[in-house]
Amino acid sequence: MSDTPEERRITDVGTLKAFGHPLRLRLYRALYVRRTATASQLAEEVDGAVSLVSYHLRKLAEHGLIEENPKARSGDGRERWWRPAQAGLSFARRDFDDAPEKLAAHTAVTRALVDERTEAYVRYLDEQPAWSPEWQAAAICSDYLLRLTAAELAALSGELRAVVKKYAERGDAAHAAGDTEGRENAALHLYGFPFRTGPQGTP
Secondary structure, three states, rough: OOOOOEEEEEEOHHHHHHHHHHHOOOOOHHHHHHHOEHHHHHHHHHHHOOHHHHHHHHHHHOOOOOEEEOOOOOOOOOEEEEOOOOEEEEEEEHHHHHHHHHHHHHHHHHHHHHHHHHHHHHHHHHHHHHHOOHHHHHHHOOOOOOOOOOOOOOOOOOHHHHHHHHHHHHHHHHHOOOOOOOOOOOOOOOOOOOOOOOOOOOO
């Protein structure tokens, strides 16, 4: 994905809602993993009708979240190939806290993403016996409880992103060079948030 912008930050509620539709979340994730695909390929992956998938892909494209891939062509040249329009997406609560309805949309999309990630991890747990011992040993399930300031948590987040970016670029370069031996798609989910002890999480 070296020929796409590095990251896009969603700041308008219309785009956020368009992205947060349950099927569109699944389609965007599938397309992000594949890097490029047709509506037919994605419909097979999400077990949906091609016409419905095509509609939702066009909605994602209307908001600039995906785009046609001019470098890919189907056999008959008629079917569109799509790709993410950016190497990554992000959105922050502070961009939507000026109105209750915007904040509600941000919370709803964030919850939907957390549900999707949880579902993906539970699926891995169910399928774990089918993976090799090496992959089972490499998989991560950790929980760290730290005492930090807000600035320290932000710094930690930045350092983790830098490490992840290094490995992502390494994997993309290897894939582009045809070095796919032993490589699989790997999901890394990280959450960093404050919490308080007490009967209801209050001081």
